[in-house]
Amino acid sequence: MPQVFEFKLPDLGEGLTEAEIVRWLVEVGDVVAIDQPVVEVETAKAMVEVPCPYGGVVTARFGEEGTELPVGAPLLTVAVGSEGALGPVGLVDAGSGSGSGSGAEAGSVVSAVGSGAGSGGSGSGEAEASGNVLVGYGTGAPVARRRRVRPEAMAVPAAAHVTASAAVSAAVPDAVQGPVAVVSPLVRKLARQHDLDLRQLAGSGPDGLILRADVESAIRALTEGAAAATPTSASVPESVSAVQPSGPSVVQPAASSAVERIPLRGVRGAVADKLARSRREIPDATCWVDADATELMAARSAMNSAGGPAAGPKVSVLALLARICTAALGRFPELNSTVDLEAREIVRLPEVHLGFAAQTERGLVVPVVRDAQARNAESIGAEIARLTEAARTGRLTPAELTGGTFTLNNYGVFGVDGSTPIINHPEAAMLGVGRIVPKPWVHEGELAVRQVVQLSLTFDHRVCDGGTAGGFLRYVADCVEQPAVLLRTL
Structure with missing residues (x-):
């Protein structure tokens, strides 16, 4: 049975x-x-x-x-x-x-x-x-x-x-x-x-x-009942029609177009809730600096051309910036933390789980590279590529979208120079990167055309003051301008 x-x-x-x-x-x-x-x-x-x-x-x-x-x-x-x-x-x-x-x-x-x-x-x-x-x-x-x-x-x-x-x-x-x-x-x-x-x-x-x-x-x-309850035109008293205005005909306004309502649910709803909570709870501040990225771009070209086709996948600019972030967080661990409101404590986290913002057809998602502090640029780049492909196809698992401790936001792909991003709650900071474009720049005392990028850091003012945030951003800018600085931490 x-x-x-x-x-x-x-x-x-x-x-x-x-x-x-x-x-x-x-x-x-x-x-x-x-x-x-x-x-x-x-x-x-x-x-x-x-x-x-x-x-x-x-x-x-x-x-x-x-x-x-x-x-x-x-x-x-x-x-x-x-x-x-x-x-x-x-x-x-x-x-x-x-x-x-x-x-x-x-x-x-x-x-x-x-x-x-x-x-x-x-x-x-x-x-x-x-x-x-x-x-x-x-x-x-x-x-x-x-x-x-x-x-x-x-x-x-x-x-x-x-x-x-x-x-x-x-x-x-x-x-x-x-x-x-x-x-x-x-x-x-x-x-x-x-x-x-x-x-x-x-x-x-x-x-x-x-x-x-x-x-x-x-x-x-139900249909027959509704029809019986609706009065017909023949049942309307003649006195009603006699009360109509006799002057020029009144032009009724055209019906307005329908208002579109889009439910805040799924990924869009989750993003809305998190951003609203971040604005409510985190007293954020932003600092920014322009950096000459010419040497960084040259270093990347040298990395990708060395060793020929057998050298493995090419290293992206985002992977290099992610590696710079992990080195900077090692020097300024205050920014790799979160705030416990109930205990009124700042919780510094030993591992760097680096999130990166990715725009997909389903909305903005932030996949997380686990233990980024233990990876080199090539390993970080490979993981970013894997997670990006999973985000585009909608196959990211919940575990791959949670647990981040710091976020890297490359909004330069949208063709903009600067932004003041909202911190990805409950993290303490986010580094924003604008587009890298040729600009006039004073280099070695002379005016030259250089590849310039704007970097911005939005941080939780409860976990550190401007001196720490400025020191972090300055170190990132120094590594962008002189990649050899990063060799000290490799």
């Missing part, structure tokens, strides 16, 4: 409490394997494919694409058959006799949040749960090829006007399809479009199953 397992949105880690459904990877009626990804969701941190810990037939999905669900909300239900009805990888055999059960053969609905069989499960149902715990992203199990259940292999009541997606109701008792006695997502969608509460309808199908005909009948009743 099959059991219906309810799979709920699991805890995605990193304190995330909700996620938006981006794309369903399965349809109602599909046969899924244990740990097969069933839905792609977007959190405030990253895009995540959520695997289902059960193998069986998908009987219902909860939420359309674009719907935001809290952790613990139902995602879908899966009908898990008896051991004889399952193949070696836990797939329901569409050709077996498991689909011939009637509504009286009701199994229990067992809930699970992210892993394992629920406490209410027993028998074969427990054997079908993977037991894997999802935190942040998939469980890593191989994905089996899914098969769609053939409607002709199911026993569908002849009197019911059931859509093709509801064909799995014969394999699973109708009374246990979820919180509402309805299987078809088309029926749910039709009810939502007309603001119908399915819990108020009495289903005419087996065991009270709500059919499309039941919803259409309720819609007709």
Whole structure:
């Protein structure tokens, strides 16, 4: 006898409490394997494919694409058959006799949040749960090829006007399809479009199953009731029309264009919350300086040309600036810290987890290079390239977007010279880098055209004063102007 397992949105880690459904990877009626990804969701941190810990037939999905669900909300239900009805990888055999059960053969609905069989499960149902715990992203199990259940292999009541997606109701008792006695997502969608509460309808199908005909009948009743309550033009008293103004016709203003409202959720909502909190809590200040980057650019060209093609990937300007930052933080550790408001303490951090701002189609994200203080320029550059590609494809994990201690913001890629960036809370500072452009510059007592860049440092005035911030920025500028200065710390 099959059991219906309810799979709920699991805890995605990193304190995330909700996620938006981006794309369903399965349809109602599909046969899924244990740990097969069933839905792609977007959190405030990253895009995540959520695997289902059960193998069986998908009987219902909860939420359309674009719907935001809290952790613990139902995602879908899966009908898990008896051991004889399952193949070696836990797939329901569409050709077996498991689909011939009637509504009286009701199994229990067992809930699970992210892993394992629920406490209410027993028998074969427990054997079908993977037991894997999802935190942040998939469980890593191989994905089996899914098969769609053939409607002709199911026993569908002849009197019911059931859509093709509801064909799995014969394999699973109708009374246990979820919180509402309805299987078809088309029926749910039709009810939502007309603001119908399915819990108020009495289903005419087996065991009270709500059919499309039941919803259409309720819609007709609402439409007829609304039409009866609306007065016709013939019922308007003549005295009303006589009161109309007799002068020149009054020109009514044209209807204004619709105002667009964009929800602050997902990555955009997370960025908004963090920036607003930073402005509320951090008394920031900014200092800046122009630096001659001609020697830095020459050093980079020499690095990338030395050794020929076998020398490895080219070192980027951002990687060199990141390495300069780690050296500067070693000299000025006050800026690699955070403030504990409750304890009223400044917490200096031993490792430098360097974040860098990356603009993507989904918004601004800040991937983090772990233990940057222990990496050279080549290693930092390789990690920046890997994280940048993951950011562009939306595959960054929550762990790769959190835990930063200092941020490098290269806004020069947007063609601007300077900025006063907002600190990435709860960090204490951010270095901003403008574009590197040819400018007239006094070099060795003579006017010359040099490659000039503006550097800015926004810092938390609680962790240090202007002398420390100025010393940090001056050291960074010295390393940009004379890269040989950096050799002392390598």
